[in-house]
Amino acid sequence: MSSSNERNTVVITGLGLATPLGLDLDTVWSRISQSETAIKPMPHYLPGRGGAMLEDFYPEEHVRPKRILRFVNRATSFAMVAARNALEDAGVSEGVIDPERFGIYTGTGESEMKPEIYFPALEKAIDEQGQFNLAQFAQEGLDQLDPYVGLTSLGNNALCYISIVHKLMGPSNNYVKSGVASSQAIAEAVQALRYGLADAILVVGNDWLTDPWALAAYDSIGMLCTDCWDVAGSMRPFDAGRRGPLPGEGAGALVLETAQVAEKRGAHIYGQILGYGEATDTWSFGAPPPDGGVLPLAIEEALADAQVTPEQVDLIIAHGNSSPGGDTSEAQGIYHALSGRLRHVPITSTKPYTGHLGAASGTVETILALLMQQHATVPPILNLTEPDVACSLNFVMNQSLKCAPNILLHIARSVGGQNAVIIIGKDLAALPGK
Amino acid sequence: MKRRVVVTGVGSVSPLGLNATTHWQNISAGKSAVRPLTMFDTTHFPIKVIADIPQFPFAEQSELSRTQQMLRIASQEAADQAQLHVLSEQSRCGIYCALTGDWPQMSRLFQAYADPLAWQHCTPATLPGFAQRQIGITAALLGHWLSLTSSVRAARVLDGACASGSETVGEAFRQVRHGQVDIALAAGACCWINVIGLIIYKTFGTLTTEENPAEASCPFDIQRKGFVMAEGAAALVLEDLEHALRRGVLPLAEVTGYGATTSAYRATDMPEDGVALSRGMQLALLDAGRRSEEVDYINAHGTGTRQNDLVETLAIRQVFGQRAWDIPISSNKSMTGHSITAAGVLEAVTTVKTVQEDLIPPTINLHHPDPACDLDYVPAHARRQTVHVALSNSFGFGGLNSTVVIEKFARTRRAEA
Numbered sequence: 001m002s003s004s005n006e007r008n009t010v011v012i013t014g015l016g017l018a019t020p021l022g023l024d025l026d027t028v029w030s031r032i033s034q035s036e037t038a039i040k041p042m043p044h045y046l047p048g049r050g051g052a053m054l055e056d057f058y059p060e061e062h063v064r065p066k067r068i069l070r071f072v073n074r075a076t077s078f079a080m081v082a083a084r085n086a087l088e089d090a091g092v093s094e095g096v097i098d099p100e101r102f103g104i105y106t107g108t109g110e111s112e113m114k115p116e117i118y119f120p121a122l123e124k125a126i127d128e129q130g131q132f133n134l135a136q137f138a139q140e141g142l143d144q145l146d147p148y149v150g151l152t153s154l155g156n157n158a159l160c161y162i163s164i165v166h167k168l169m170g171p172s173n174n175y176v177k178s179g180v181a182s183s184q185a186i187a188e189a190v191q192a193l194r195y196g197l198a199d200a201i202l203v204v205g206n207d208w209l210t211d212p213w214a215l216a217a218y219d220s221i222g223m224l225c226t227d228c229w230d231v232a233g234s235m236r237p238f239d240a241g242r243r244g245p246l247p248g249e250g251a252g253a254l255v256l257e258t259a260q261v262a263e264k265r266g267a268h269i270y271g272q273i274l275g276y277g278e279a280t281d282t283w284s285f286g287a288p289p290p291d292g293g294v295l296p297l298a299i300e301e302a303l304a305d306a307q308v309t310p311e312q313v314d315l316i317i318a319h320g321n322s323s324p325g326g327d328t329s330e331a332q333g334i335y336h337a338l339s340g341r342l343r344h345v346p347i348t349s350t351k352p353y354t355g356h357l358g359a360a361s362g363t364v365e366t367i368l369a370l371l372m373q374q375h376a377t378v379p380p381i382l383n384l385t386e387p388d389v390a391c392s393l394n395f396v397m398n399q400s401l402k403c404a405p406n407i408l409l410h411i412a413r414s415v416g417g418q419n420a421v422i423i424i425g426k427d428l429a430a431l432p433g434k
Numbered sequence: 435m436k437r438r439v440v441v442t443g444v445g446s447v448s449p450l451g452l453n454a455t456t457h458w459q460n461i462s463a464g465k466s467a468v469r470p471l472t473m474f475d476t477t478h479f480p481i482k483v484i485a486d487i488p489q490f491p492f493a494e495q496s497e498l499s500r501t502q503q504m505l506r507i508a509s510q511e512a513a514d515q516a517q518l519h520v521l522s523e524q525s526r527c528g529i530y531c532a533l534t535g536d537w538p539q540m541s542r543l544f545q546a547y548a549d550p551l552a553w554q555h556c557t558p559a560t561l562p563g564f565a566q567r568q569i570g571i572t573a574a575l576l577g578h579w580l581s582l583t584s585s586v587r588a589a590r591v592l593d594g595a596c597a598s599g600s601e602t603v604g605e606a607f608r609q610v611r612h613g614q615v616d617i618a619l620a621a622g623a624c625c626w627i628n629v630i631g632l633i634i635y636k637t638f639g640t641l642t643t644e645e646n647p648a649e650a651s652c653p654f655d656i657q658r659k660g661f662v663m664a665e666g667a668a669a670l671v672l673e674d675l676e677h678a679l680r681r682g683v684l685p686l687a688e689v690t691g692y693g694a695t696t697s698a699y700r701a702t703d704m705p706e707d708g709v710a711l712s713r714g715m716q717l718a719l720l721d722a723g724r725r726s727e728e729v730d731y732i733n734a735h736g737t738g739t740r741q742n743d744l745v746e747t748l749a750i751r752q753v754f755g756q757r758a759w760d761i762p763i764s765s766n767k768s769m770t771g772h773s774i775t776a777a778g779v780l781e782a783v784t785t786v787k788t789v790q791e792d793l794i795p796p797t798i799n800l801h802h803p804d805p806a807c808d809l810d811y812v813p814a815h816a817r818r819q820t821v822h823v824a825l826s827n828s829f830g831f832g833g834l835n836s837t838v839v840i841e842k843f844a845r846t847r848r849a850e851a
Contacts, residue, residue, distance in 0.1 A: 071701065100713065104696060108593075109570075115546040118630075122547040132544045134629065138478040142633065150634040151701050155534050155593030160832035163698040169710065172696040172834055173601055176593045177535070178570025184590050191608065221564045280529070280589040282577030286561040294585060301587065359570070415564075416571025418589050 007194035012424075013267040014090025014255030015367045018062075018081035019354055020052035020248055025089075029371050032353050032379050033400070039246050039355050041231045042210065049224075050231030051210045052248040052355030054078065065165070071151045072161050075111045078251035079158040079206035080165070082363075086202065086253035087166060090267060094167050097261070101199040103170030105189045106159040107182025109207030109359030110214045117152075120144040158206055170198040176359070179319070180278075181205065183362030183412040183420035186254070187276040193258050200257040207358035209247035218247070221286060223323065223415070235352040236383035237320030238327050238391040245321040248355025252364030270370045274407070274423040275306025281417035288325045288413075292333020295419045299337040299409065302421035310342050313423075314405035315378060317369050319413045320349025321356055330413065331391035346403070348372075348396040352382035362412050366424060369408045373426045376404040439610045440685035440843055442617075442678050443518070443671035444783045445511025447504045449485040449664050449770050453511055457780075458787040461795045462816045466769050468647040468662050473627070481632045482645045485664035485771030497562030501533065502572065504667035504776075505623035506579045512619065513580050516671035517683055521617065525584040525677065528615035529573045530606045531591045532598035532622035532775040543630075569593075576621065587615050596735075597830030598622060599668070599778020603838050604692030606672050616677045622779035623667035632663060638702050638831070640739050652799035653738035653765040654747070654807040661737040664771030668780035685843040687786040690823075691722025697833030704745045704829065711749035711835050715825060718837035719753075724823055726754050729761060731794055731819075733785045733826040734811075736765025737772055740804075746827065747807045762819065764812040765797045778828040782838060785826045789842040792820050822848060 020038030021028040031038075038052035059077035063069050064084075072080065087093070092102075121144040125137035146152075154160060156174040163172060171192055175181040182205025189201040208214065218224045225244035228234035236242045262269055279298035281289055303310060319330055335343060350368045351357075357364050372378050378401040387395060410422045446453065449467030450460035460467075467485045476482050492500055513519070521527065565575060573589035588609065592598045599622040606618035626632070635641045642660035644650040651662045678685055695717065697710040704711065719726060735746055751758045766781050773780060788794055793816050800813040826838045841848070 099698070100695070115543050118543050119547050122544060134474050135478055137629070138476075138480075142480075145633070145637065147637055150637045153634070154595060154701065154832055156595060156830075156832040156834070157701075159594075159696075159834075160701050163696045163833055164700070167698050169696050169698045171694040172594070173592055173605065173694075174594050174832075176533075176570050176591050177568050178591070181570055184588070187588075188605065191612065191614070195608075195612065217564055217567050221561055278588040280574045280577060280586040282574050282582060282586050282589070285565065285571065285575060285578065297585060297587075414571055414574070415568065416574035416589070418571065418574050 008196060009259035010190045010193045010256055010273045011259045011262050012254055012270040012273065012370065013257050013262050014086040015270065015370060016082040016085030016089060016253040017364065017367060018054065018078040019250035019364060020054055021354060023081060025371065029375065035382060037232050037353050037382055039232050039235055048227040050228050050234060050246045053210050054250060068161055070148055073111050073152045073157055075206045075208040076158040076161060078249065079204050080162060082251035082253035083162045083166065083202060083204050086255050090255035092200065092255060097200045099167045099169045101170050102168045103192060103198040103201040104159055104163050104168045104172045105185040105201055105203050107175045107185040107205040107359045107362060108158055109177055109181065110209060110211050111155060111157055117146055117149050158204060162204060168202060178414040178416060178418060179358055179361055180412045180414045180418045180420040181359035183422055186273060186362055186366065186422055187420065189256050190273050190276060193256060199261045200255060202253060202255055203363055204251060204253040205360035205363035206251035207360040208249045209356060209358045210249045215247060233383050235322045237322045237349045237351060237381055238331060238387050238395055239384045240386045240388045242322045242324060242327060244323050245356040248357045250357055250364065251360050252367050254363055254366060271373065272425045274308055274425045275302050277301025277305055277421045279419050284417040286415060288329035290329055290332065292329050292336055295330065295333025296337035298419035298421045302423050306423040308407055308423055310338055312407050313345055313409050315408045316345055316347040317365055317408060317410045318347050318349045319411045320351055320381065322351065328388060328390045331393055334393060344394045346378060346396050346401055347393050348378050349381050365410055366422060369410055369424055373405060377402060437611050437613060438675040439607050439672050439689045440675050440678055441670055441687045441689060441786050442673045442683045442685060443512035443516030444686065444786055445508040446668040446780055446783050447487060447490060447508045448666045448780055449487050452489065454783055461766060461769055461784055462793050464796045464798050464815060466648060466798060468650050468771060470647055480636055480643055481641055483647045483650045483662055484627050485662050486627050487665055499566040500625045501623045502566065504625065505576065505621055508667035509576055509580060509619060509621045509669040512669035512671050518580060518582060521584040523584055525617055526615045527582055527584040527586050528588040528606060528609050528618040529577050529586060530602045530618060530620045531573045531576060532602040532779060533569045533572055533591050534593045534624060534775045535569055594834040595830035595832050596774050596777060597828045597834035597836050598775045600826060600828035600836040600838050601694060601834065603670060603779060603782045604694060604836055607689045607692050610672050610674055617671065617673045619669060619671055620779060621669035622776040624774040624776045625665040626774060627663055627665050635663060649799055651738050651768050651771055653736040653768050653797060654743050654803055654811050655800050656802045656804045658738045658740065658743065660739050661767060662771035664773040666773040666776045666780060668776055668783045670779065670782055687789050688841045688843045689838060690841050691718045691839035693717025693721055694836040697835060699833055702831050704741055706745060708745050708749035708752055711745060711829060712752040714835040715749065715753045715837045718825065718839050722839040724839065727757065728823050729825060730821040731788060731824040732761055732763040733781050733824060734763050734765045735827045735829045736767050738767060743804060743807050747809055750809060758809055762794050762810050762812045762817060764795055766795060768798045781826050782840065785824050785840045789821045789824055789840055792818060794819055794821065
C-alpha cells in the first residue's frame with residue numbers, strides 16, 4: 001500500500017444533480033428534509049407499479065447546445081444537466097483547468113437504443129403474409145431509420161457529449177450497467193488523481209430504470225415491487241414489510257480535484273474522497289449471500305485505502321434497496337464488518353426518497369451524503385417503521401438525526417455480487433495526513 | 435514503489451483461430467479471416483463481407499449468449515496458462531472486461547413492434563437471460579465461470595466502444611501496479627454480426643461495402659473503403675512480478691505504460707490534427723519511462739477507414755519525428771477485421787506474442803499505399819526483427835484514445851535509455 005505522502009489528496013469541489021426530487025441541491029435537500037419521496041404511481045404503466053421520474057423534464061429545455069439534442073438519449077440528457085450543474089458549482093468554466101488535464105469518468109446504466117426507433121423501418125418490412133421480411137427491410141426499411149440511431153445508442157453517449165460540450169480532454173472511462181457503476185467511476189477517478197494523471201476529473205453517474213425495457217428486464221427476475229398497494233410507502237429498506245425496490249431515473253455529477261489544484265485556485269471544498277474498496281461475490285448472482293458475503297471485505301479494503309480506522313466512521317449510507325434478500329444480506333455484512341461500539345453507528349439510506357437510481361446511485365448518494373454533512377442533519381430511512389429482526393442495526397428512523405458526521409461510508413451493491421464502498425471525509429484539517 | 439506488471443497468460447477466440455496459438459500462427463502467416471456474409475440473403479443488403487467465427491462451438495442451448503461464451507473460453511485459456519486454478523486465497527484478484535450491450539435481436543424488435551405493450555406481459559425469463567442484458571455484472575460472472583478460488587476485489591465492465599479493449603488492459607495494469615490487486619484478468623468480447631449491429635455501423639459510414647472478401651480490409655491502401663465487422667474475444671492475465679515469481683509462473687511479457695486521452699471533438703470523427711492521439715502515445719511512453727527512440731514496433735489501431743489511416747499516421751509522425759519512417763507499424767485488422775470492444779485486448783495478445791517471438795505480423799492487402807500514408811506498414815509478409823518495446827494503439831467512438839506499452843520481459847528491466 002502506498003503511504004499518503006506519495007499520493008495526492010482528492011477533494012470534491014462541485015456537485016450537480018438531475019434527480020426526480022429536483023435539479024438543484026437546495027430543492028432536493030428541502031424535499032428530503034420534509035420527508036418527501038419522489039416515488040409515485042406511474043400512470044403509463046399497469047396499476048400497482050411505482051417509480052420516481054423526472055416530471056416535466058423535456059430534454060430540449062435542458063440540453064445545450066441544442067444542436068446535439070438529436071444525438072443524445074434521455075439518460076444522457078440527465079447526465080448533461082448534472083454535469084453542467086457540477087461544473088458551475090465548482091467554478092471551473094472552460095479554461096480554469098487545463099482541458100488536457102481535465103478527465104471524465106462515467107457510470108452509465110440504461111442507454112441502449114429503444115425498439116421504437118426501429119418501428120418505422122419495421123413497418124416497411126412486413127410482407128403480404130404479415131411476416132417480417134429481411135429483404136424488404138433492407139430494401140425499403142433502412143431508409144426509414146433515424147440516421148443517428150447508432151450515436152444515441154453508443155454505450156458511452158453521455159461521456160462523449162459531455163466531454164465535447166465542456167472540453168474535457170484528459171483520461172476517461174465508462175463503467176456500465178450495474179448498481180456499482182458510478183462508485184467504480186469515482187474509485188478510478190480517485191486513482192487517476194492520486195497518481196497525477198489529471199488535475200481534475202468530472203465523475204458522472206446516470207441511469208434510466210423507469211424505461212419500459214429496463215422494467216421488463218428487472219421484472220423478468222422478479223426483482224421489482226410490482227403490486228404496491230401504497231406506492232409512495234412501498235420502498236422501505238430494512239423494514240419487515242419490504243417487497244422490493246422501485247425504479248428511479250436521473251444523474252449525479254461530482255467535480256474531483258487534487259487538493260493542490262483546488263487550494264491554489266481557492267475553490268470551495270465540500271470534502272474529500274478518502275478511499276474506496278471493492279469485493280465481489282462471484283457465486284451469488286441473483287441471490288445475495290445471507291451472511292453478507294464479502295461486503296465486510298469491501299469495507300475493510302476501503303477503510304485501509306482511506307487510512308481510516310473503523311472507530312472513525314460516523315455514518316453509513318447503506319445501499320438499502322428494499323429487496324427482501326438484499327437488505328438482510330447487507331445488514332449482516334455491515335454487522336460482520338464492524339464490531340463492538342461500531343454496531344451502533346447510525347445507518348441511513350436515501351433510496352426511499354429517490355427510487356433506485358441504478359448506475360447513478362454512487363454519485364447521487366455521495367452528493368446527498370455531502371448535503372447531510374453540510375446541514376448537520378441525517379434524514380431517516382423513509383417508511384422504515386418495523387425493522388426486520390434479521391437487520392438489527394442502528395437505523396435512523398422516524399425523524400432526522402441532528403449530527404455533523406465527519407467520516408461517512410457509502411455502500412453500493414449489484415445483482416451480480418459486486419460491492420463498492422466509498423469513504424467520504426469532510427473537514428480537511430481534521431483528517432489524518434493533514 | 436511501483437510494482438512491475440507482467441503478463442502471465444493470454445487467450446483468444448478470434449476469426450483467425452479458436453486459441454491464441456492458432457491466432458498467432460495465422461496472423462504471422464498473413465492470413466485473412468474475411469468471408470462473405472452468408473447469414474442471410476444480402477442481395478439488397480449494403481454489407482457483403484464479415485470476419486466471423488463459424489467454427490466456434492457455439493452452444494445454442496446454453497444460458498450464455500454468444501458474446502459470453504466467447505468471453506468465457508478466451509478467459510479460460512488465459513487463466514489456464516497463468517495457472518489461476520492454484521491461486522492462493524490470499525491473492526487479491528481483479529476482473530476487468532470490455533463489453534458492450536448486444537443490439538436487440540430482430541425477433542425481439544419485431545415482437546415489440548407487433549405488441550408495444552409486450553413488456554407488460556413478459557413471461558418471467560431467467561437470471562441468465564437478465565445477465566445477458568445487464569452486461570455490468572458479467573465481470574462478476576466471469577469469476578464464477580473461472581472458479582476463481584482467490585477472493586475477487588474489483589469486477590468492472592467498461593464500454594468505451596472501440597477503445598475499451600486497450601482501456602481495460604490499461605486499467606488492469608494500473609490496479610496491479612499500484613497494489614489495488616495482485617493479479618488481474620483483462621478481457622474483452624464482442625459479437626455484433628447481425629442485422630442491427632451491421633446496420634448501426636453502416637449508419638456511421640465506417641463499414642466497407644466491398645464485395646470481394648480477399649481485398650475488403652486494406653488499411654493504409656488508397657482503395658480502402660472502411661472496416662470489416664468482426665466478432666471475437668480475448669484475455670490477458672496481468673500480475674505483479676513478485677507475485678508471479680513466488681507462484682513460479684513464467685512471465686510472457688511486461689506491461690510498462692498506459693496513456694489515455696479524450697478527443698472532445700465529435701462522436702465518430704477524430705480531430706484531424708492528430709494531437710489527441712499523439713498525446714495518448716506520449717503519455718503512455720512517459721508512464722513507461724521510455725523515450726520515443728526506444729520503440730521498436732507499433733501495433734496500429736489501423737481500421738482501414740480513410741480518417742483513421744490518415745490521422746493515426748500523422749499522430750505517429752508527431753510522436754516519432756524523423757524516426758517515424760524507421761519504425762515497423764502493422765494493422766492486425768487487415769486480417770482479423772474489427773471486433774470493436776474485443777479488438778484492443780486481442781491486439782494486446784498479438785503484441786505479447788510479437789515481443790516474445792521477435793516476429794512482426796504484417797499489414798495485408800496493402801497493394802497501393804495511400805501517398806499520405808508513407809510509413810513502414812510491414813506489407814504482406816511478417817518480419818523477423820527484435821522487438822523490445824512495442825506500443826498498441828486503440829481509438830474509439832465517443833473520442834477515447836488509448837495506448838498500452840508492452841515490452842519483452844527481462845528479469846532485470848532494460849535500462850531506460
